[in-house]
Amino acid sequence: MKLTLGFSPCPNDTFIFDALIHHKIDTEGLSFEVSFDDVETLNQKAMRGELDITKLSFHAFAYVIEKYALLHAGSALGFGVGPLLICKKEKAATIEAQLKAENYELSTGIPGKYTTANFLLGVAYPNLTHKKELVFSEIEDALINEQIDLGLIIHENRFTYQDKGLHKVIDLGSYWEQLTGCAIPLGGIVINRNLSTEVQQKVNRLIRKSVEFAFANRKSGIDFIRQHAQEMDEAVMYKHIELYVNKYSIDLGQEGRKAIDTLFAMATKHNLIPSFEQDLYVPS
Template identity: 35%
Template sequence: MKISFSPCPNDTFIFHAAVNGIISDAPELDVTYADIDITNHLAAQPDGPDILKVSYAALPWIQPDYALLPCGGALGRGCGPMILVNQEESTQLDPRKLSGKVVAVPSERSTAYLLFRLWSAQNVPNGIGEIVVLPFHDIMPAVRDGKVDAGLVIHEARFTYPDYGLGCLVDLGHWWETDTGLPIPLGAIIAKRSLDIDATIHWIRQSLEYAWKHPQVSQDYVLEHAQEMSPEVAQSHIDLYVNGFSRDLGEEGYHAVHALLTRAAQENIVPPIDVEALRWDRS
């Protein structure tokens, strides 16, 4: 079975036991490790992998033979993307002055980008000047070196941006939670409907439960794929992005996904989508 997810610690932590044959119910997995911008586009292709980790923001473009699973993804509070600028500017720059500026983003089909677009529609009257898509690990150096005016960052950048001499202009997660009262939908797990979906959900949850019960077992695997991340940062990443929503989205999680995609469609950022039709465990 072909599966694609990112090399980020939350994904490798969740899927370690399944990938390495520890979960007897899991099929043999052929893994492709890929940045979220790559998996988002793979999901839009008719010959994409059987199971993928994608951004919730990419759901309007996925192939109709995929179903949204209630487990294995990333959704939570206090874990949203941030807009970074050089540290000296972060305490002086009015967000409205991003008008006409160049901003680097990790993907145009990411929750981070959707939140950025929704926030900027309210707070940057004349609009952003130019959007540049860069791999997320290149964004902070680009801001530091003055190649772009600001950068939209995700993942472990929440913990490491001061090392680059950068400051946070806006925490978009805080903005979203304050504005809606809802958690932030970040990464989703989708699977082809031709699979035994209930069995797939079962072994993903088994892999997650094993990781929680035996966190040390996956450490070498996590760090191997963590792009030279320190063990401390990798653990902070896991603690932030792997939570109860990773086991089960629940109605609150689905409501957050619906709210994000509905608001984005109303702003003509994404096509309209019926989230209820996409979810596998609908009643």
């Protein structure tokens, strides 16, 4: 049985899926047709129901719950892993003063409308509405070229912005952690609800095995990871992996599900996402 699978070219995703798609583990009769896309493209594909299995942001998941269920393996949650709101260093004092004065005429580059990063931005700065959607890797340059005043960065850009003369205004992950006491849910792996429960559970089991293999053989997928990484320095790639791939990626567990449930409850309360009735998760 062949299933379509979408995930990003970022090191955390290629680390997770390397063993699965390269048959380093027994795939139990399943094969996968893989597509690599940035997170917002994956979100849009999920909206259209194009893939059997896909990575997507938890914010986007709120809009496709009728089509997809969340797997217990493969998610990106954690502490100290949230998106950063940044600006040019020489403009930092002025911009921070404007934010404190609630002057929300500032323009902000975001990595996509349905990213969890944008959801957190909305929670922290609800009136910061002048937004420009950009591919996440283009946000730093847009700031440098003064096409935007603020940039919302994710993925490996967390580790490179300072080298480009850019300044951190706020860590939205830390903001979330202080607000809720929970890990920040960034992205998860979902599967089409039309597939049988047996297939859903098998895919969940295989992704868990793929993550476990990656942890046990950390250098096994280095060529695959480097092939797709935006930042080619190996130390940066593994720093990225260590930040986003952890115990929650093996299995959400009670703590992981609590964080996701808190995110969805808060988003529903503030009318940031549609209400829903479906169970979020694949049956365990």
